[in-house]
Amino acid sequence: MNQFYQDRCLICNEQIRPSIGWTAIFSVEKELLICPVCEGKLEKITGEVCRICSRPLRHVEEQFRNGDVCHDCFRWEEDANWQGTLEKNDSLYVYNDFLKEVVAKFKFRGDYVLAKIFAEVFRGKISELAPDLLVPIPLSDERQYERGFNQAAALLTEAGFPPANMLSRIHAEKQSKKSRSERIHLPQVFQVHHEGTLTGKKVILIDDIYTTGSTLRHAAKLLKEAGAKGVQSLTLAR
Template sequence: MNFFGQDQCIICNKRIQPEVGWIALFSREKECLLCPSCEGRFQQITGEQCRICSRPFLQLDEKFQHGDLCHDCFRWEEDSVWKELLVRNISLFCYNDFLKEVIAKFKYRGDYVIAKIFAQWLKVEISNMEGDLYVPIPLSEERQYERGFNQAAALLNESGLPPTEILTRTHTEKQSKKSRTERIHLPQVFQLKSNTQLNGKSIILIDDIYTTGSTLRHAAKLLKSAGAQTVQSFTIAR
């Protein structure tokens, strides 16, 4: 044990002041990853929210709510092609400016260690979800070469959960450059690896951001057509 060392915030690199006192000194089990300032800038999703996608209702106009569904999920569920493919998405945080910058460092600037931050929350949430397999949303070979790693698989690895990498992905233009309509009407970009047995399995998909839900539903559609019983998802941001 390092009695005199200090942890450093993964995001801002400032030294984290340790708790003072004998109890804190001898009961400490793990390093601190965030300073109080950075931790306080994450906007956790709480309160009433969409039953499927976790969209918070607090600041959402009532005309965009349909009972316990947001307008987007209501439209997905009205479409017979997409209805009931995704049972539930759990998102941790609202995609505010601070989180946008953190995820940009994680995804586009190769800051792998940021996965450790979200892994702590992921472990807690996953323990409340029933799943047989944890499937990270894949990157295309070209995109993974650019970034150096798959951020969804990194979240699972840092959580101590085994990623089941049974999906591959066709290389396309970045999702962030597409409009909502373009994302929804994408052709199927995922493929299932050969000899994958999913009959009766409950799948939990892992990704970084839930935007329109198109990516997760395309993956869910493929998995369910291959025999999966249910598909849920976990994302960092909504």
């Protein structure tokens, strides 16, 4: 039986009951970090999705999509300034009410250990994408000091990958306090570093949530201008 058994769920703190049976006795079990109830509330993105941003399309009416592209991405791609900037975003989970609360505990209340919950799924997806560089979306120095850690870098680190800190961020108002329109029309908030190491590289940006795609596209634009061959992104939630 798993000698690394986690006694309490990292989300709800309820005791986790290990499975008892021949499979458990004769196999190496993975460490149990969350209980079955909490795991069941995490809604993995499956089925038909926007081929650019991973938005699930099953509930999107025809007038709000163009084939396999959601209307938001279609508008980004219509704009010559942004066309092709972010090649693709992969998101792992739907940003439902349960995950909103988990992210709030993780990001705003400093519960770093919650990054461990998503390590395995991040590790699998990153291995599948096979990037040259993994670049977390940075926080400003002020925001990093306030929170104590960068949530995007934490997701990478717990998955076993070193963050490539190629970007820095100018301090600005929290994204969560901005309207959708304000997020879309952001001025450039990033600066790029170590430009020479980007030339010809396939880069994956890492962030916690894909909302409008503005933050990721601003970062991708700078990285491509600095020589990156292509830029995609991987986010925890959509």
